[in-house]
Amino acid sequence: MQGLKKSILVSLWFMFLTFPLMVIRIDSLNGTIDWRWENMLGMGAGSFVLSFVWRFMMARKEAGRAAAAGGVMSARGAWFERLRSDPKAAVPALAVILAVFLVLPWLVSTYQTNIMISALLYVMLGLGLNIVVGLSGQLVLGYVAFYAVGAYSYAILNSNFGLGFWSVLPIGGAMAALFGILLGFPVLRLRGDYLAIVTLGFGEIIRLVLENWSDFSQGPSGIANIDRPGLFGTQLSVSDATTYIYYLILAAVIVTIVAVTRLKNSRIGRAWQALREDEIACQAMGIDITTTKLTAFALGACWAGFAGVIFAAKTTFINPASFTFLESAMVLAMVVLGGMGSVIGVSVGALVLILLPEYLRAFSEYRMLIFGATMVLMMVFRPQGLVSPGRTKYNVPDAEGAGAAAARPAAGGNA
Amino acid sequence: MSATTGNAATPVNSASGTAAVLDVRSISMNFGGLRALNEVDLQVRLGEIVALIGPNGAGKTTFFNCITGIYVPTEGTVHVTPRDGRTVTVNGLKASQVTELGMSRTFQNIRLFPTMSVLENVMIGRHCRTRAGILGALLRDSRTRAEEQRIVEESYALLKSVNLHQHYKDQARNLPYGAQRRLEIARALATDPFLLCLDEPAAGMNPQETHELKELVIEIRERHQLSVLLIEHDMSMVMSLSDRIYVMEYGSKIAEGTPEEVSKNPRVIKAYLGEESHA
Numbered sequence: 203m204q205g206l207k208k209s210i211l212v213s214l215w216f217m218f219l220t221f222p223l224m225v226i227r228i229d230s231l232n233g234t235i236d237w238r239w240e241n242m243l244g245m246g247a248g249s250f251v252l253s254f255v256w257r258f259m260m261a262r263k264e265a266g267r268a269a270a271a272g273g274v275m276s277a278r279g280a281w282f283e284r285l286r287s288d289p290k291a292a293v294p295a296l297a298v299i300l301a302v303f304l305v306l307p308w309l310v311s312t313y314q315t316n317i318m319i320s321a322l323l324y325v326m327l328g329l330g331l332n333i334v335v336g337l338s339g340q341l342v343l344g345y346v347a348f349y350a351v352g353a354y355s356y357a358i359l360n361s362n363f364g365l366g367f368w369s370v371l372p373i374g375g376a377m378a379a380l381f382g383i384l385l386g387f388p389v390l391r392l393r394g395d396y397l398a399i400v401t402l403g404f405g406e407i408i409r410l411v412l413e414n415w416s417d418f419s420q421g422p423s424g425i426a427n428i429d430r431p432g433l434f435g436t437q438l439s440v441s442d443a444t445t446y447i448y449y450l451i452l453a454a455v456i457v458t459i460v461a462v463t464r465l466k467n468s469r470i471g472r473a474w475q476a477l478r479e480d481e482i483a484c485q486a487m488g489i490d491i492t493t494t495k496l497t498a499f500a501l502g503a504c505w506a507g508f509a510g511v512i513f514a515a516k517t518t519f520i521n522p523a524s525f526t527f528l529e530s531a532m533v534l535a536m537v538v539l540g541g542m543g544s545v546i547g548v549s550v551g552a553l554v555l556i557l558l559p560e561y562l563r564a565f566s567e568y569r570m571l572i573f574g575a576t577m578v579l580m581m582v583f584r585p586q587g588l589v590s591p592g593r594t595k596y597n598v599p600d601a602e603g604a605g606a607a608a609a610r611p612a613a614g615g616n617a
Numbered sequence: 618m619s620a621t622t623g624n625a626a627t628p629v630n631s632a633s634g635t636a637a638v639l640d641v642r643s644i645s646m647n648f649g650g651l652r653a654l655n656e657v658d659l660q661v662r663l664g665e666i667v668a669l670i671g672p673n674g675a676g677k678t679t680f681f682n683c684i685t686g687i688y689v690p691t692e693g694t695v696h697v698t699p700r701d702g703r704t705v706t707v708n709g710l711k712a713s714q715v716t717e718l719g720m721s722r723t724f725q726n727i728r729l730f731p732t733m734s735v736l737e738n739v740m741i742g743r744h745c746r747t748r749a750g751i752l753g754a755l756l757r758d759s760r761t762r763a764e765e766q767r768i769v770e771e772s773y774a775l776l777k778s779v780n781l782h783q784h785y786k787d788q789a790r791n792l793p794y795g796a797q798r799r800l801e802i803a804r805a806l807a808t809d810p811f812l813l814c815l816d817e818p819a820a821g822m823n824p825q826e827t828h829e830l831k832e833l834v835i836e837i838r839e840r841h842q843l844s845v846l847l848i849e850h851d852m853s854m855v856m857s858l859s860d861r862i863y864v865m866e867y868g869s870k871i872a873e874g875t876p877e878e879v880s881k882n883p884r885v886i887k888a889y890l891g892e893e894s895h896a
Contacts, residue, residue, distance in 0.1 A: 468754030488716035488745030
């Protein structure tokens, strides 16, 4: 009831505020004033409902937090936890998802497949950035620079030396990893906002070099006619090539998911998480933070490099305009929105952030507005992201659930 | 387990005569113009429990930070003798290297990894004693899997020894205060130390918890065959637990000796126990 009273007050306040704007209209032709009282009513009702919904959601969020602290899980949360912790439920669910992705290009148009390809590329980027931001807690804002390094590695090696996609894929990854380490060294001592600013600058430097060093990268006009990935020398039509690239990127995403999950549950992954939690304690526990940070930077950058090579092969044309700060911000938004440190979360976040604006084209004028509002609401009501990271399961010697734990020794868990 | 209530000034393995595992020679630490430590000497012998006491601001934690590699002392040397018998100069090494040598510590204001699980916190301690790299993590070969399982088992055993094994799945930040202190000790033990440095382990504990902590420290010394260097304000704990005590004031050492000697030392009474008419 307290909420009801507050909501009424809010709506009264809004009616008062918008009174001059919404109610009074001066008809200059007739020299009269229109009193549009119906607008005022609408305004009041609208703000009352919105304020009430807001209050309700806030109360629910608080209740959820209290329940979580007490160890009680909501029915919905329990359902999801079961799905990902119980192999009997998780395996069929994964199989269904995989099957849907496998048959997708045969069901939808080439255009839709292309959208899916870019969404999956972003999944890969998001998972790579997840290593740096989500696991090791280093806020990097210039991530797209590594993506550019991968893409330009392929473009330049292909157009100048005729190297094929498959031979450049590891080179692109290695180049990006090298740049990751190059960036890593000067920023070892920085953290938080300082690190963010330096990496932001690094991203811009890479883009500006590519834009201005015409002899090397052909400047803003970019590099065209990059070869598509080969399939044992066969010539593919454009639509077949799209399907081929779709499967290629799908395979790459699966490899990435497996790799990142394994890294997360490994000795190195634990060291990254310890680094994120407390740098001093991490050192005091015998972890060399220099190498730990550098491996995180290198591996995160490496994945962006792979994604860059695939991107260049997919579009066959690249220029520096594809690698602006906005891209870095989008990838970071995917990681944060999806849930930092969670492999499933980041994948879902990337799909949502790419597909949502695509399919909101129907409301073209409002789509960015809806997009922005969704982001704000997400951060207010679920700041931990869509999916919070799952706990790794360990096979301890005398665990109560010995039967369940015996399934796979320490194979560890979920993303 | 050794005697529980008696004073531990008569330890099972009397330490006099054995070589020093930690040998600190006149270290000083300057922060700009401020001299936080002034030519402090300190030795810890094998199997000893040594306490470092002094009023707030005396430089005890600075001393800890100097010997564990968080700070580099301005002057002086720190030598350690790990289990393998060689003597190593510590000052100038990184904190992680010092821990790898076998000197492990806890913090005055608890520094766990709050959102990691209790078990994972201890597993982190095993990091410097294990080797799996990126390739091992990606391929997850049998050797890596075996190493992981060994880390889990060793960590779980340590949790059991501090009686936290029922909580192994919980997030570290959800543990009660006393349990967090014990977890920090278990995490430090996971690095296989020969010298355990405890920075005010009993701070904020009630008498019952303090008593349990005291027994735990004695038990750990027996089981892991290690020496303990301890900063503590709880006088009853220090007096009953320590083999020897060093007293600091204003960055300098003002006394050292057995608990009886120190508690009779007029300078210590004046500087530290004086007005409180404590003990």
